[in-house]
Amino acid sequence: MSKLADSLPVGVLAGALRFAFGLPAPVRRLITGKPVVLDGQRLHPDAQLLLRLQQLAGQDWDTASPAHNRAALAQSSALVCGPVVEGVGVRPVRIPRDGGEIAGRVYEPVGLAPDSALLVFYHGGGWVSGDLDSHDNLCRFLALEAGVRVLAVDYRLAPEHPFPAAVDDVMVAFEWAVEHAADLRIDPARIALGGDSAGGNLAAVTALRAARAGGPKPVFLLLLYPAVDASSKRRSRELFGNGFFLTDAKMDWFRDHYAPEEASWVDERLSVLLADDLGGLPPTYLAVAGFDPLRDEGEAFAEKLAAAGVPVVLRRHEGLFHGFANVLGLGGIYREAVSEAVGSLRTGLALANSRQDLSETA
Structure with a gap:
């Protein structure tokens, strides 16, 4: 700096x-x-x-x-997150994992009734940076505007804890949320997963692992400019790889710290786009930025979801660059983009609730 x-x-x-x-x-x-x-x-x-x-x-x-x-x-x-979003209660939680604990933070809009939906949110930062504080205001905004509880997860970071430590942590956090639904005051049948950038990667990977495990599954995915393929460079990385906040060189730096073994770059727990079958994933809202090196792989992932029969809404915010979800403090186009994602989350959870009601009355 x-x-x-x-x-x-x-x-x-x-x-x-x-x-x-x-x-x-x-x-x-x-x-x-x-x-x-x-x-x-x-x-x-x-x-x-x-x-x-x-x-x-x-x-x-x-x-x-x-x-x-x-x-x-x-x-x-x-600098860009803005004043603290009011009207949201916040409390810390500790999530047990093998050999330690995962820190978490629960966001609860004031007056929200029990048995609400839950968004489990994984922060971005290239698997190297970011924490509960870096995405605090975004999580407050998502909770308040979507009318849900949010569980933010402080997974282990690389290079101290390389791949697949973060993958394991976020899966444990999802399973913990299902098991502790009563304590969280949420409906275990209405849990969505979400994240931005590396967090979007972890959300998609967790949804795929949950589908493969045959147990509880998330009912919705909220993906903001996710990283989904560490094995190749698409055209958007050439076009927008310099001068638009996230650069091509930084992407290599993050990947090499997170997954130093080249063989892991094609592992579907990192490059979820390469998974053979995405058909078990839930309805998905996927937003990309037009001036983002990650744009093309995010759009390719949306296309593959659609081809697998997954209901998916792909939104390209043409005039924005990577990281726009954290720029709530400057309002305007940034807040509009996040508000659109919130609307999609609300709709997805409402439809999941309707499907649940239909199955109970059938």
Whole structure:
């Protein structure tokens, strides 16, 4: 991170960012420069402004070391996540696993009746960074706007805990949620899985493992720009691999820390797109960003789900870049994109409830 980004308190930087977004449109255009058009898409002016301001501040998702990367993500999250979403109660939980515990956090909208649906949410960060705090406001927003309880899972990170440690943790967390439905005050038959980026990968992998296990399964998948294939590079990585927050080089860096053995890159617990049969997965909402190196693999995954008979809604937010779900504090196009995902989650859970009622009366 640059001297400017390091020398000022996060609160001051966040205030300056909000001030810049409140400037008149002509002034914002002077800051951003001419429009960026690539692959038939125009980068949204708000996305272009954010990238330009990050560039001017010298702020980057540092990959000098895992510690630097985690600090950079924590800072950038604090800058753009916005004021704390109110009206949501939060409590910590501890999830037992072999040899230790997994930290979790339960989000519960104030006044929400018992036996609600649950979203088990896995944070992004390339399997190396991110934690309960980096995605706290996003989880608050999802809980409040969708009218559900949310269980956020602090799975183990690489390189200290390489693949498949995170895969094992998130599966344990899902099974724990089913078993402790009464304590969580949720309906075990209405559990959705969700996540962004690496978290989206883990959500899809967990759903596939649950389907293969023959036990309880999630009823809905909420995937935000998921990583689903570590074995190859598609055209979007060439087009958007530099200058749009997540770069091609950073993607290799994350993968190599998480899965240092090349043989694991084709393992379906990492590259879920390569699984032979996706037919057991639940209805899915999958959002990608137009200016994201991960765009094409996410869209390929949606196509494969549809071919397997899985109900899937694919949404490409053409003008946005990777990580937009955490930019709630700047409102506008970012909040609209997350709100659309929330609407899909609400609909998916309502339909799951309707199917459950029909099966009980049949």
